[in-house]
Amino acid sequence: MRRFLLIRGLQSLVVLTIMSFVIYSLIGLMPGDPIDLMISANPNMTAADAAALRELYGLDLPVYERYWNWLTTALSGDLGYSRLFGQPVLDVLIPALKNSVVLMGTAFVLAVCIAIPIGTFAASKPRSALDYGVNLFAFAGISIPSFWLALMLIIVFGVFLGWLPAGGIAADGASLLEQAKYMVLPVATIATLSIGSYSRYTRSSMLEVLRQDYIRTARAKGASRSRVVWKHALRNAMIPVVTILALDFGYLFSGALVTETIYSWPGMGKLIFDSVMGNDFNLALVALLFATALTLTGNLLADICYAFLDPRIVIGGEKT
Amino acid sequence: MNNNSPLFLAIRRFRRHKLAIFSACVLVTMVLLVIIAPLFEIWLGVGANDVDLYSRMVGPSLAHPLGTDELGRDVLLRLLYGGRVSLFTGLTAACFAATIGTVIGLFAGYFGGRLDAVLMRLTDSVIALPLLPLLIVLAAIDLNKIGLPQAIVESEDVSFYRIVLIVAITGWTTVARLVRGATLSIKEREFVMAAEGVGATHVHIMFRHILPNLLSPIIVAVTLSIGGVILLESVLSFFGLGIQPPMASWGNMLTNAQQLIWEAPMLAVYPGLLIFVTVISFNFLGDGLQDAFDPKAEY
Numbered sequence: 280m281r282r283f284l285l286i287r288g289l290q291s292l293v294v295l296t297i298m299s300f301v302i303y304s305l306i307g308l309m310p311g312d313p314i315d316l317m318i319s320a321n322p323n324m325t326a327a328d329a330a331a332l333r334e335l336y337g338l339d340l341p342v343y344e345r346y347w348n349w350l351t352t353a354l355s356g357d358l359g360y361s362r363l364f365g366q367p368v369l370d371v372l373i374p375a376l377k378n379s380v381v382l383m384g385t386a387f388v389l390a391v392c393i394a395i396p397i398g399t400f401a402a403s404k405p406r407s408a409l410d411y412g413v414n415l416f417a418f419a420g421i422s423i424p425s426f427w428l429a430l431m432l433i434i435v436f437g438v439f440l441g442w443l444p445a446g447g448i449a450a451d452g453a454s455l456l457e458q459a460k461y462m463v464l465p466v467a468t469i470a471t472l473s474i475g476s477y478s479r480y481t482r483s484s485m486l487e488v489l490r491q492d493y494i495r496t497a498r499a500k501g502a503s504r505s506r507v508v509w510k511h512a513l514r515n516a517m518i519p520v521v522t523i524l525a526l527d528f529g530y531l532f533s534g535a536l537v538t539e540t541i542y543s544w545p546g547m548g549k550l551i552f553d554s555v556m557g558n559d560f561n562l563a564l565v566a567l568l569f570a571t572a573l574t575l576t577g578n579l580l581a582d583i584c585y586a587f588l589d590p591r592i593v594i595g596g597e598k599t
Numbered sequence: 600m601n602n603n604s605p606l607f608l609a610i611r612r613f614r615r616h617k618l619a620i621f622s623a624c625v626l627v628t629m630v631l632l633v634i635i636a637p638l639f640e641i642w643l644g645v646g647a648n649d650v651d652l653y654s655r656m657v658g659p660s661l662a663h664p665l666g667t668d669e670l671g672r673d674v675l676l677r678l679l680y681g682g683r684v685s686l687f688t689g690l691t692a693a694c695f696a697a698t699i700g701t702v703i704g705l706f707a708g709y710f711g712g713r714l715d716a717v718l719m720r721l722t723d724s725v726i727a728l729p730l731l732p733l734l735i736v737l738a739a740i741d742l743n744k745i746g747l748p749q750a751i752v753e754s755e756d757v758s759f760y761r762i763v764l765i766v767a768i769t770g771w772t773t774v775a776r777l778v779r780g781a782t783l784s785i786k787e788r789e790f791v792m793a794a795e796g797v798g799a800t801h802v803h804i805m806f807r808h809i810l811p812n813l814l815s816p817i818i819v820a821v822t823l824s825i826g827g828v829i830l831l832e833s834v835l836s837f838f839g840l841g842i843q844p845p846m847a848s849w850g851n852m853l854t855n856a857q858q859l860i861w862e863a864p865m866l867a868v869y870p871g872l873l874i875f876v877t878v879i880s881f882n883f884l885g886d887g888l889q890d891a892f893d894p895k896a897e898y
Contacts, residue, residue, distance in 0.1 A: 418882055424837075427870075555735050
């Protein structure tokens with residue numbers, strides 16, 4: 280197990296390093312560079328000045344040298360300044376991270392609490408009306424464009440009914456109820472999408488388990504149907520589901536880009552979008568790398584969960 | 600006709616899926632409608648991109664069956680032409696991604712060993728990336744800076760090619776895994792050994808003997824991925840990073856809808872509804888095909 284973790288950890292680190300270079304190069308390919316922005320801010324600047332500045336900041340170097348300069352500075356703890364916010368990158372990143380965790384965490388808990396019971400109910404009565412209903416809802420959840428769902432919720436609850444704010448976040452020090460009001464629509468949007476996929480996974484995993492011999496044995500020994508489903512089968516059916524949930528764990532921190540942007544929720548997703556769109560190179564780079572690192576961690580976590588939950592799986596190839 | 604041929608059995612199983620059949624009908628209708636979109640232009644006497652600032656956001660009428668948008672363009676025509684773009688992008692990008700995935704999967708599964716290890720680590724890594732943020736970066740890069748000629752960068756279709764490419768370089772992983780897995784088992788079969796025995800080359804065996812056996816799972820996977828691709832295109836276009844106006848796509852028709860919620864709420868409803876119906880139809884169809892071709896996966 281330890282060996283497996285070590286190898287997987289190293290693998291993730293390699294992927295992260297490669298991605299840091301890829302992202303660095305891609306960001307360099309976005310329109311404009313910091314000197315262009317200076318030129319547009321200062322009409323007195325000549326082409327010769329611009330060239331001198333490019334040389335001063337090392338922007339005329341080939342991309343791998345620039346990357347190396349950035350990497351060594353970043354690893355020494357200096358992540359640079361955000362151009363959009365006029366603050367050190369970390370000072371911008373940490374509040375956004377907090378907001379994303381609050382939003383995504385609530386949506387995640389809600390989705391799990393709804394999806395697992397309905398998925399289990401659907402599987403325990405296959406081909407019933409309930410099963411078809413759950414299936415239809417699940418398909419709708421994976422097929423609806425998230426930005427459109429968000430727009431429709433804003434139109435209905437924010438504009439026509441006027442019950443909830445159409446976007447933004449409560450001011451600092453607002454009451455809990457006030458804060459919750461701003462969260463209802465974004466949480467509903469994210470949860471609807473996740474409930475779709477989680478309930479589908481739960482349902483199919485449950486059906487698989489209910490076909491096993493030990494389920495028939497439990498029934499034959501006189502355990503009631505609901506006891507078999509909820510006590511015997513659910514634990515086993517959860518193994519693949521928990522893996523899927525762990526995979527999504529990384530997204531808790533990287534935020535929901537679309538939903539956060541539409542509802543102007545100041546989380547990681549919106550931060551990434553704004554920094555990419557606003558040519559905020561330092562911020563975009565760090566935020567994207569952060570999101571990548573967290574997603575990779577989520578993947579690692581999924582593997583570990585899988586191994587812990589299912590003793591039949593021996594990881595590391597010692598035994599098959 | 601032989602009543603026990605695999606195809607016949609598959610068709611019979613597929614016919615049990617009423618929802619999948621209904622979805623197929625919806626999709627066929629939609630494809631036909633967007634193909635005959637120019638006829639609607641003739642019928643209504645205006646073009647899809649014709650701006651008429653004197654009749655902005657008017658309600659449904661005989662001249663404009665679904666009304667007009669904020670520039671006085673006919674909404675029905677824009678939906679039809681947008682559908683052309685969205686459906687075509689979805690199909691092309693999904694097929695392109697599947698082609699890349701198939702080739703990678705075939706090579707990994709057939710040759711095995713170190714090549715397999717490298718390709719599968721690559722696949723795992725791509726799967727483990729936060730896709731949407733990276734796609735936004737890819738969609739935002741300046742094509743001049745990667746040295747494309749000016750003529751291409753400024754041409755009208757460049758946003759279409761860009762999106763197909765972006766989807767393809769990220770969307771091939773599912774098919775690659777699927778094809779690799781199936782190739783591993785098929786390459787042990789007798790007919791492959793027979794082909795090797797008569798001296799067939801590796802490429803010949805891979806593409807003439809193994810690939811045809813993989814067609815049905817690939818078709819299922821492509822069908823199931825089209826929905827996701829259409830969603831991706833719509834969200835990128837919605838943010839102004841995908842298909843560029845004046846060319847309509849269902850995604851970019853929604854870009855301004857948020858600001859116009861008060862004046863014209865229906866402008867926000869139609870395109871999204873069409874995306875939703877199309878995507879869910881592709882998903883139902885794919886689900887039905889999966890059951891038809893792979894009875895073992897039956898639930």
